[in-house]
Amino acid sequence: MPIRLAALAIAGALYISAQQPSQEKLAPYYPTPESIVKRMLDLGGLKAGEKMFDLGSGDGRIVIMAAQKYGADATGVELDNDLWRQSTEKIRKLGLKQARIIHGDILEQDYSSADLITVYLLPVSNDRVRPILEKQLKKGARIVAHDFEFSDWTPAKIVDIDDDGEGRSHRLFLYVR
Numbered sequence: 001m002p003i004r005l006a007a008l009a010i011a012g013a014l015y016i017s018a019q020q021p022s023q024e025k026l027a028p029y030y031p032t033p034e035s036i037v038k039r040m041l042d043l044g045g046l047k048a049g050e051k052m053f054d055l056g057s058g059d060g061r062i063v064i065m066a067a068q069k070y071g072a073d074a075t076g077v078e079l080d081n082d083l084w085r086q087s088t089e090k091i092r093k094l095g096l097k098q099a100r101i102i103h104g105d106i107l108e109q110d111y112s113s114a115d116l117i118t119v120y121l122l123p124v125s126n127d128r129v130r131p132i133l134e135k136q137l138k139k140g141a142r143i144v145a146h147d148f149e150f151s152d153w154t155p156a157k158i159v160d161i162d163d164d165g166e167g168r169s170h171r172l173f174l175y176v177r
Contacts, residue, residue, distance in 0.1 A: 026106065026125040029058050029083060032146060033164045036172075037065050040118050043159055043174050044144040046070045050115035053077065055106040055129065060087025060099075062118050067091075067099035072116075076101040077109055112136045120146040127151055133177075143175040150175060 032040070040062065046052055048071030054062040057076025064087075066074035076099075078084045084103040091099045102109065106129060111117060114137060119126065130150050133143065147170055149155065157174040164170055 026079075026128065027056050027121045029080065030120070031058055031061065032120055033166055033168070034061065034065070035164050036146065036161065036170050037062050038069075039159065039161060039170075040144045040146060040172060041066055041070055041116075043157065043172050044116040044118065044142045046072050046116050048072065051075070051113045052116040052118065053109075053111055053114050054118045056119065056121060057087060057101055058083050060090055060101055063087070063099050063101065064091060064094065064096065067096045068094070072098065074099045077104060077106045078102070079105055107132060110136065112138065114138075114141050117141065117143045118146070119143065121148060123148045123151060137177045139177060141177045143177070145173040145175070147171055149173045 044052075046066060051073045052066050052075070054066075054074070054076045057063055057078045060076055063074040063076040066072040076087060078087060078101050081103070084101055087101045091101065111133060117133065117137070119129070121129070126145060126148060127150070130153070143150070150173070153175050155173040156176045159172040161170040161172070
C-alpha cells in the first residue's frame with residue numbers, strides 16, 4: 001500500500017498534542033473526507049437507532065452523516081470551542097434532533113451506551129483512551145479507528161482504501177469488544 005502521506009504529515013503534530021494534559025487537544029483538526037466517513041460507518045455496521053460517539057468530532061461530519069443517513073443517535077465530543085460551536089450550529093440548522101456535540105474532553109465522558117465509537121487519533125492518543133473504552137464499553141460494541149490502530153487490540157477487520165477520491169490512501173480498523 002502506498003505511504004499514507006497525509007497521516008504521516010499530521011503524525012508529528014498529533015504526537016506533540018497527545019503528550020499534553022487531558023484538557024489539551026489529543027489531535028489537531030484534520031477533516032475526514034466524506035467518502036471515508038461513509039466507509040467508517042459502513043465498516044462499523046451502524047444501524048438506525050443505535051448510539052454512536054465520534055471522539056474528537058471536529059466539524060461534526062461523522063455525527064451528521066450518522067444521524068442523517070443512518071438514523072443513528074449520534075454524539076460527538078469536541079474540546080475546541082470554535083469547532084464545537086460550528087458543528088453545533090450546523091446540526092441546529094439541519095434540524096437533526098438525534099445529533100449533538102458535547103463540548104468537552106474525550107477522556108472524561110461516559111461511553112457505556114455506545115454501540116459504535118469512531119476515532120481519528122494517533123496511536124499514543126488511542127492508548128490514552130483505550131483503558132476508558134475497555135472499562136466502559138458493553139460487549140459487542142464496535143470501534144472504528146481511522147489510519148491509526150489501538151495497541152494491544154486485535155482488529156476484527158482492516159480495510160485499506162487506496163484512493164479517497166482526493167488522491168489520499170487510508171486504513172480503517174474495526175474492533176469489537
